Amino acid sequence: MKAILHLLEHDFRNFFRYKWWLAGLISMNLADLFIMAIVYNRMISDEVTQQIRSYFNFFAPGLAVTGLFASAFMIGREINMERRREVHHYMLSLPMTRMELAIGRVLSGGLRGMVYMLPLLLTCFLFLGFPTIWQLLLILAVLFLLAVGISGLSIAIAVSTSSLEKFITARGLVYYTLFFCSSVFYPLSLIQQLGRDGKFPMMLVTMAEVNPLSNASDMIRYFLLGYPPFHFTSIINVLVFSAIFTFGATFAYMKIIERK
Amino acid sequence: MNKLLLVVERDIRLFFQYKFLIILRAIWFISQIVLFGLIASRMISTDAVQDYFRYYVAGLSVMTLYSAAIFIGFDIYEEAEHGVFEYLLSLPVSRRQLVLGRSIGGGLRSFIYVGPLIGVSLYVIGSINPLSFLVSLFALFLFSFGVSGMSITIAVMIKSSDRFDILMGILDALIVRLSTAMYPLAVVQTANPLYGGVARFNPVTYVADLFRWGTGIEAIITLDNPLMPLLGIIAFFAFFTFVGVIIYDRRIEGGGWQ
Numbered sequence: 181m182k183a184i185l186h187l188l189e190h191d192f193r194n195f196f197r198y199k200w201w202l203a204g205l206i207s208m209n210l211a212d213l214f215i216m217a218i219v220y221n222r223m224i225s226d227e228v229t230q231q232i233r234s235y236f237n238f239f240a241p242g243l244a245v246t247g248l249f250a251s252a253f254m255i256g257r258e259i260n261m262e263r264r265r266e267v268h269h270y271m272l273s274l275p276m277t278r279m280e281l282a283i284g285r286v287l288s289g290g291l292r293g294m295v296y297m298l299p300l301l302l303t304c305f306l307f308l309g310f311p312t313i314w315q316l317l318l319i320l321a322v323l324f325l326l327a328v329g330i331s332g333l334s335i336a337i338a339v340s341t342s343s344l345e346k347f348i349t350a351r352g353l354v355y356y357t358l359f360f361c362s363s364v365f366y367p368l369s370l371i372q373q374l375g376r377d378g379k380f381p382m383m384l385v386t387m388a389e390v391n392p393l394s395n396a397s398d399m400i401r402y403f404l405l406g407y408p409p410f411h412f413t414s415i416i417n418v419l420v421f422s423a424i425f426t427f428g429a430t431f432a433y434m435k436i437i438e439r440k
Numbered sequence: 441m442n443k444l445l446l447v448v449e450r451d452i453r454l455f456f457q458y459k460f461l462i463i464l465r466a467i468w469f470i471s472q473i474v475l476f477g478l479i480a481s482r483m484i485s486t487d488a489v490q491d492y493f494r495y496y497v498a499g500l501s502v503m504t505l506y507s508a509a510i511f512i513g514f515d516i517y518e519e520a521e522h523g524v525f526e527y528l529l530s531l532p533v534s535r536r537q538l539v540l541g542r543s544i545g546g547g548l549r550s551f552i553y554v555g556p557l558i559g560v561s562l563y564v565i566g567s568i569n570p571l572s573f574l575v576s577l578f579a580l581f582l583f584s585f586g587v588s589g590m591s592i593t594i595a596v597m598i599k600s601s602d603r604f605d606i607l608m609g610i611l612d613a614l615i616v617r618l619s620t621a622m623y624p625l626a627v628v629q630t631a632n633p634l635y636g637g638v639a640r641f642n643p644v645t646y647v648a649d650l651f652r653w654g655t656g657i658e659a660i661i662t663l664d665n666p667l668m669p670l671l672g673i674i675a676f677f678a679f680f681t682f683v684g685v686i687i688y689d690r691r692i693e694g695g696g697w698q
Binding site: 203344353 | 458460461464465467468471472475476478479480482483484485486488489492511514515517518521601602603605606607609610612613614617618622623627628630631632635
């Protein structure tokens with residue numbers, strides 16, 4: 181346990197060393213909200229306006245999830261760099277078990293994601309209103325599970341890719357697939373309608389429905405905006421995603437990092 | 441001239457070694473059309489854009505070209521990390537030939553990569569106006585060289601892969617979002633006059649508008665006069681190619697790569 185705490189401290193110190201990164205990530209996220217969402221607000225159809233009222237308000241909870249994803253993914257970039265520069269030999273020589281090392285890295289990636297996401301979530305609350313204390317605790321718990329799952333996913337990719345370019349390309353692919361096939365940018369009902377009309381494969385509709393990014397965004401929306409309907413199954417979806425990638429990444433990190 | 445061509449050839453050969461990356465980036469493109477393009481077009485009012493799906497697909501080609509041309513900067517960091525830079529500096533090629541060759545190579549390879557994707561987008565968009573399309577293709581070429589030059593210039597100026605990655609992210613966020621790649625200038629202008637002012641003088645706006653104009657489909661054209669954006673692209677290309685040569689020449693030696 182103490183070893184994991186040391187790892188958390190190590191990764192948090194690294195996190196705050198990357199001031200450039202943090203400033204850059206925040207700028208990118210805010211550009212999405214204050215440029216893209218404002219312009220899209222002027223373009224959405226009357227039918228969609230009736231459902232979501234304002235695109236800016238609709239997108240703000242999605243922004244917190246976007247920020248969480250980007251920052252929790254940062255741990256993968258560091259691990260990829262450690263692998264390329266062979267710093268992982270040093271990490272392996274530390275007096276801790278492989279399991280502690282792997283769990284510590286996954287956990288710190290998730291916690292860093294939470295720390296980064298908090299100002300974005302606060303921005304969202306400032307524009308849309310504050311939830312009750314129980315709703316807030318539930319939002320934080322779900323976002324933490326999501327952050328740990330994303331951190332695990334990024335570590336699994338980081339240890340499987342041998343160059344920065346490959347890591348960045350794989351990150352882009354995961355980003356586009358997970359985000360564009362979710363309700364972060366558009367209402368889930370729109371994707372379901374496309375599926376019913378036969379213009380979108382039902383497999384992708386199902387993927388959007390069980391996507392943890394959709395579940396987390398829609399849960400925040402329900403608490404702050406009163407739509408779309410909230411189901412407890414969405415928490416189970418996030419839990420399953422988190423469990424799969426936490427254990428998957430722990431296993432991959434332990435196995436791949438020892439390879440020559 | 442022969443040495444310049446050798447540098448260009450090396451960069452193009454290097455690019456085609458990354459088959460895995462080329463395939464992954466092609467999947468990026470298709471997934472954006474199939475996922476974002478299709479779903480977002482359902483969300484957009486036909487009063488704002490008559491056919492948002494085709495409008496977005498045209499803008500996406502430009503965004504993909506931009507991302508592909510930026511990647512030459514990452515190559516430079518990989519080379520610095522593995523000591524290839526010293527090898528390049530020891531070659532009997534002048535510094536100017538080296539940077540000009542790399543800029544042309546970076547632009548050409550991104551164009552070769554995006555070529556088939558542009559073909560896909562033209563298939564989605566529909567027919568083209570051949571003469572206008574040739575002009576817009578020329579603009580895309582210059583834009584691609586200009587972005588490669590910009591990427592090389594920034595990479596050798598900051599010499600830190602972390603800073604480069606994030607700076608490119610910020611630039612991408614601002615340049616693409618404050619352009620007409622995803623929405624027409626009139627809507628950006630109405631949403632916020634400041635955004636409209638920036639979008640009006642953005643090379644991504646110029647090239648996206650020219651590309652849509654080149655398709656000749658009225659439903660997605662929002663450009664009246666193609667001369668101004670064409671001149672804007674030529675200025676962008678000239679600035680980053682020639683300034684890039686000077687900066688690369690001065691900063692390439694002395695190490696300090698992180």
